[in-house]
Amino acid sequence: MGLLNHEFVDLLKAIIRHPSVVGAEHSFFRILQRELEERGAKVTWYEGLLVAQGDNPFSTMFSAHIDRHGLVCTGPNEFQFAAFISGNRTDLLGNSVSEELITKITDRFQSLPVYAYEPWSGVYRGSGTIKNASICEFRNNLIFEIDGLDHVVAGTPVAFKDHLKIREGRMEAQLDNVLSAAALVHLFGIGFEGTAFFTAQEEAGKSWRYLLEWFRRFGGSTNRLIVLDTSPFPNIETADQQHLVLREKDANAHFNKEATRRIESLCRENKISYLYKDRYVEAENQRLLNTAGRPRSLGSTEMGRIIAASNGLVDGTTLQVPTTAYHTMEESSSSESVDAFLSMLKVLSEDTD
Numbered sequence: 001m002g003l004l005n006h007e008f009v010d011l012l013k014a015i016i017r018h019p020s021v022v023g024a025e026h027s028f029f030r031i032l033q034r035e036l037e038e039r040g041a042k043v044t045w046y047e048g049l050l051v052a053q054g055d056n057p058f059s060t061m062f063s064a065h066i067d068r069h070g071l072v073c074t075g076p077n078e079f080q081f082a083a084f085i086s087g088n089r090t091d092l093l094g095n096s097v098s099e100e101l102i103t104k105i106t107d108r109f110q111s112l113p114v115y116a117y118e119p120w121s122g123v124y125r126g127s128g129t130i131k132n133a134s135i136c137e138f139r140n141n142l143i144f145e146i147d148g149l150d151h152v153v154a155g156t157p158v159a160f161k162d163h164l165k166i167r168e169g170r171m172e173a174q175l176d177n178v179l180s181a182a183a184l185v186h187l188f189g190i191g192f193e194g195t196a197f198f199t200a201q202e203e204a205g206k207s208w209r210y211l212l213e214w215f216r217r218f219g220g221s222t223n224r225l226i227v228l229d230t231s232p233f234p235n236i237e238t239a240d241q242q243h244l245v246l247r248e249k250d251a252n253a254h255f256n257k258e259a260t261r262r263i264e265s266l267c268r269e270n271k272i273s274y275l276y277k278d279r280y281v282e283a284e285n286q287r288l289l290n291t292a293g294r295p296r297s298l299g300s301t302e303m304g305r306i307i308a309a310s311n312g313l314v315d316g317t318t319l320q321v322p323t324t325a326y327h328t329m330e331e332s333s334s335s336e337s338v339d340a341f342l343s344m345l346k347v348l349s350e351d352t353d
Contacts, residue, residue, distance in 0.1 A: 019159035021070030027122030048210030054193035064180035065202030180228035208305035225316030232326030243340035252304030
């Protein structure tokens with residue numbers, strides 16, 4: 001693997017500055033459409049889904065969700081965590097990795113700069129700073145107080161002000177999952193001929209529905225879908241023990257064995273280290289069981305959800321980048337992992353076995 005691709009870094013720096021709050025992703029789809037069409041892709045919009053295709057669309061299929069965490073105004077100077085509003089949930093049930101972590105990181109939102117925007121056009125509607133963030137015992141949701149956005153009306157999305165930082169061999173920002181989106185756009189720039197799906201509202205548990213609707217319309221049965229994402233680890237030392245993360249299953253379903261083993265084989269051939277996240281979590285849970293600790297969730301992924309719901313129509317596996325500080329502005333991944341990720345996507349796009 002070589003040095004991190006400069007064109008990719010420039011692309012990621014540019015698009016990460018555009019908001020894509022859960023449930024208000026339209027303006028980001030417009031940004032992606034322009035970048036993809038400049039690289040020769042045929043782009044089609046559907047509800048909650050942007051589809052980019054090359055000359056051989058059914059060869060390899062990748063999917064990445066493009067929503068990022070943010071807030072939504074729910075009343076006069078009142079803001080709530082957008083993922084739980086968009087998902088029609090106002091309670092933290094604690095049954096996903098996302099919810100488990102969010103209840104632990106509430107204090108990290110203190111003093112963060114944010115800005116409001118129009119969801120369709122992306123037009124700027126003012127900026128502010130988070131004054132306080134807490135879990136409301138009556139509504140069981142994260143409630144935010146913000147200085148500077150008193151004028152914002154209910155329904156307006158509010159994004160965290162974010163930009164990419166590269167220091168000490170790590171890339172840092174809210175990488176989940178704009179990192180994967182940028183990687184797929186970059187892939188078209190170097191000749192990708194397959195299909196890339198960009199889905200909305202994954203953090204609200206809805207993205208698989210939009211993806212499955214596409215396959216019901218056009219796709220037929222496939223086991224060639226590879227869902228791209230980030231994967232959280234508790235610290236840098238643990239995250240950096242492998243370049244990439246694979247999975248045999250999540251909390252919803254078992255993934256396609258053939259597709260998973262193929263990626264493992266290609267990792268070995270290309271000297272890219274990997275870890276199976278489900279095995280890692282199960283081993284950790286066994287250790288916690290022995291110490292009377294609370295077991296962790298296997299996680300709920302877009303891949304698992306669509307396999308469980310499609311009755312055999314859609315199958316495949318996942319490929320993830322290990323990160324730390326999940327769902328914060330300090331989420332980071334090693335440059336080596338990102339380089340391995342880009343290399344593996346190119347290998348997979350050229351794989352004919």
